[in-house]
Amino acid sequence: MAGPVLEVRGLSVGFADGRRTVPAVHEVAFTLHPGETLALVGESGSGKSVTSLALMRLLPPAPRTRVTGAALLRGRDGTVHDLLALPDAAVRALRGDRIAMIFQEPMTSLNPVHRIGDQIAESVRFHRGLDRHAALKRAEGLIERVGIPDAARRLRAYPHELSGGMRQRVMIAMALACDPAVLIADEPTTALDVTVQSQILALLKGLQRETGMGLVFITHNLGVVAEIADRVMVMYAGRIVESGGVVPVMTAPRMPYTAGLIASVPRLDLKGGEMVSIPGTVPDPRAPPPGCAFAPRCPHRRPTPCDEAVPPLEAAGAGHDVRCRRWAEIAAAAAPRPALEARA
Amino acid sequence: MARFLVSRLAQSLLLLVLVSVIGFGVLHLAPGGPMAQFALVPGMSQAQLAEIAHAMGLDQPLPLQYWQWFSRLLVGDWGHSYRDAQPVLAVIAARLPATLELMGAAIALAVLTGVTVGVLGAVRRDSAFDVLSTAGAMVALSIPTFWFGLVTIYVFSVKLGWLPAGSRATVGDASLWGYVHHLIAPACVLALVEVAVWSRYMRSAMLDVIDQDFVRTARAKGLPERRVVLHHVLRNAWLPMITLAGLELPTLLGGALVTETVFTWPGMGRLFLDSLGYRDYPVVMGILMVSALLVLIGSLMADLVGAVVDPRVRLD
Numbered sequence: 052m053a054g055p056v057l058e059v060r061g062l063s064v065g066f067a068d069g070r071r072t073v074p075a076v077h078e079v080a081f082t083l084h085p086g087e088t089l090a091l092v093g094e095s096g097s098g099k100s101v102t103s104l105a106l107m108r109l110l111p112p113a114p115r116t117r118v119t120g121a122a123l124l125r126g127r128d129g130t131v132h133d134l135l136a137l138p139d140a141a142v143r144a145l146r147g148d149r150i151a152m153i154f155q156e157p158m159t160s161l162n163p164v165h166r167i168g169d170q171i172a173e174s175v176r177f178h179r180g181l182d183r184h185a186a187l188k189r190a191e192g193l194i195e196r197v198g199i200p201d202a203a204r205r206l207r208a209y210p211h212e213l214s215g216g217m218r219q220r221v222m223i224a225m226a227l228a229c230d231p232a233v234l235i236a237d238e239p240t241t242a243l244d245v246t247v248q249s250q251i252l253a254l255l256k257g258l259q260r261e262t263g264m265g266l267v268f269i270t271h272n273l274g275v276v277a278e279i280a281d282r283v284m285v286m287y288a289g290r291i292v293e294s295g296g297v298v299p300v301m302t303a304p305r306m307p308y309t310a311g312l313i314a315s316v317p318r319l320d321l322k323g324g325e326m327v328s329i330p331g332t333v334p335d336p337r338a339p340p341p342g343c344a345f346a347p348r349c350p351h352r353r354p355t356p357c358d359e360a361v362p363p364l365e366a367a368g369a370g371h372d373v374r375c376r377r378w379a380e381i382a383a384a385a386a387p388r389p390a391l392e393a394r395a
Numbered sequence: 396m397a398r399f400l401v402s403r404l405a406q407s408l409l410l411l412v413l414v415s416v417i418g419f420g421v422l423h424l425a426p427g428g429p430m431a432q433f434a435l436v437p438g439m440s441q442a443q444l445a446e447i448a449h450a451m452g453l454d455q456p457l458p459l460q461y462w463q464w465f466s467r468l469l470v471g472d473w474g475h476s477y478r479d480a481q482p483v484l485a486v487i488a489a490r491l492p493a494t495l496e497l498m499g500a501a502i503a504l505a506v507l508t509g510v511t512v513g514v515l516g517a518v519r520r521d522s523a524f525d526v527l528s529t530a531g532a533m534v535a536l537s538i539p540t541f542w543f544g545l546v547t548i549y550v551f552s553v554k555l556g557w558l559p560a561g562s563r564a565t566v567g568d569a570s571l572w573g574y575v576h577h578l579i580a581p582a583c584v585l586a587l588v589e590v591a592v593w594s595r596y597m598r599s600a601m602l603d604v605i606d607q608d609f610v611r612t613a614r615a616k617g618l619p620e621r622r623v624v625l626h627h628v629l630r631n632a633w634l635p636m637i638t639l640a641g642l643e644l645p646t647l648l649g650g651a652l653v654t655e656t657v658f659t660w661p662g663m664g665r666l667f668l669d670s671l672g673y674r675d676y677p678v679v680m681g682i683l684m685v686s687a688l689l690v691l692i693g694s695l696m697a698d699l700v701g702a703v704v705d706p707r708v709r710l711d
Binding site for chain 1: 611617
């Protein structure tokens with residue numbers, strides 16, 4: 052089957068704050084193909100989690116939130132459904148079946164009073180209409196598939212009897228219960244130990260190879276991005292500021308913000324180097340800067356053109372987009388001494 | 396589990412002894428007493444009074460009186476009522492079923508109504524229903540039970556004539572409906588405060604759970620909202636309510652005392668007030684011990700049930 056499994060167009064989200072609406076996400080658009088991994092990168096408050104929750108229709112309903120745009124999910128029979136326009140019941144039928152999500156906190160994301168087998172079986176029972184016995188049988192297979200030993204016995208375990216890594220595996224088993232075409236993983240490894248992190252990443256990659264699902268991987272960890280992603284989308288203050296293939300974006304970032312993020316990843320191979328960080332903080336969404344949202348923190352800022360208006364997303368290469376008015380200028384100035392070589 | 400039970404039983408016994416000491420002390424400190432009753436009998440001489448006091452053991456020092464009562468209690472002799480010389484246990488046993496019936500009906504009513512109101516209030520937070528039920532609970536909590544009982548009798552028995560004004564049954568009418576008909580008003584009156592308490596606790600317990608991560612997980616699975624609320628939210632939210640049931644038992648017993656008096660309900664509460672007025676020490680002490688026992692059993696049951704329904708709790 053050719054074509055994307057998920058296509059997001061002009062997704063904007065605003066939260067009601069008294070009488071006005073505070074914008075959280077502006078005009079996010081992307082496509083996701085089967086078997087592809089898209090990393091959604093940004094700091095806390097950049098809008099990456101809100102974007103994913105909006106796609107899952109898990110945000111509080113209107114009027115507390117305002118969601119506009121379209122999110123076209125290809126159904127099992129090839130028909131296309133707009134997740135943002137469907138009635139609640141129709142969304143529920145797709146959620147957990149065609150599109151699934153795993154969350155950051157495995158410790159609190161499982162119901163403490165139900166056995167994990169029942170929690171995994173629950174979604175198969177609802178979406179596939181299996182009886183409890185058949186659903187538990189399937190849950191056992193899923194538990195095995197996500198690498199939990201002694202599956203038959205673990206079916207009867209309660210969440211508090213499992214470690215964080217095991218719980219995240221259970222979450223993955225739960226999300227994969229109905230073979231979704233799209234899996235959204237919202238910082239699934241952030242709360243885990245480093246060794247467990249790479250196990251979970253390897254597990255996700257392996258499962259993706261088996262099932263051909265599209266993976267939206269949300270993270271603030273660029274090390275993880277390099278390991279797992281095909282394409283990267285960097286968000287800042289609710290907007291996509293750079294997107295493209297993982298190699299061009301990571302090796303030749305065009306947006307100063309992306310460059311700053313990459314430079315601030317601690318590196319062992321640069322001895323004596325100072326820890327680099329981006330000065331300042333994310334702007335208050337209730338009072339955004341008039342021009343580029345990153346301008347107040349940007350080392351390349353010029354009042355003209357940076358503060359004039361929000362820059363558009365422009366093409367900086369094949370499939371490589373950037374939201375910066377000065378990207379070409381900056382790239383040209385840096386050309387004789389590319390950033391990565393200069394540091395070596 | 397066994398260790399938990401043993402230590403709980405030991406604690407309970409200690410508490411029962413404490414209750415008996417305090418109850419006995421307070422009872423005898425109160426002015427009046429059985430001798431004051433006998434003194435009112437015309438033609439009773441001082442010598443006769445002293446003889447009666449001696450025969451009843453009331454002339455002995457208080458600690459000794461306590462010890463005599465307590466040591467007999469240990470071998471199952473609860474003493475005899477001063478009023479009709481009946482064994483205390485028989486007197487209480489004759490009244491206990493009526494009280495248990497009233498309390499049982501009130502608890503069932505309070506839990507059903509309170510839980511429903513609380514769950515709906517939490518799910519439809521800030522809706523008209525939520526605001527009204529919150530206001531209603533505040534009003535219910537501030538209404539004294541005896542006053543509400545009297546108003547109920549005035550409206551439903553005197554004015555409308557729908558419900559009997561008191562007692563447990565009509566003489567000669569042994570039908571089930573006869574009993575239920577008599578039970579409605581006192582059970583509702585006794586339940587009122589409990590409904591308010593339960594609905595408030597249930598609402599806040601639901602709100603504590605409703606925003607938790609695992610509820611979002613349940614929604615992400617695509618479950619119907621009804622299943623999310625009942626199977627995932629309520630299943631967690633009612634755990635603290637089991638403890639509440641144990642804690643509310645003494646309040647309910649106190650309420651039963653008032654309700655039984657207002658509705659001339661032939662239960663233990665009314666017997667307690669009557670016996671207190673009569674300074675019928677053995678019966679008062681007996682009821683005190685039975686009530687304390689009920690409360691202790693109730694809270695032990697609450698802990699046991701709580702441990703059974705919450706897989707994270709281990710008793711030891």
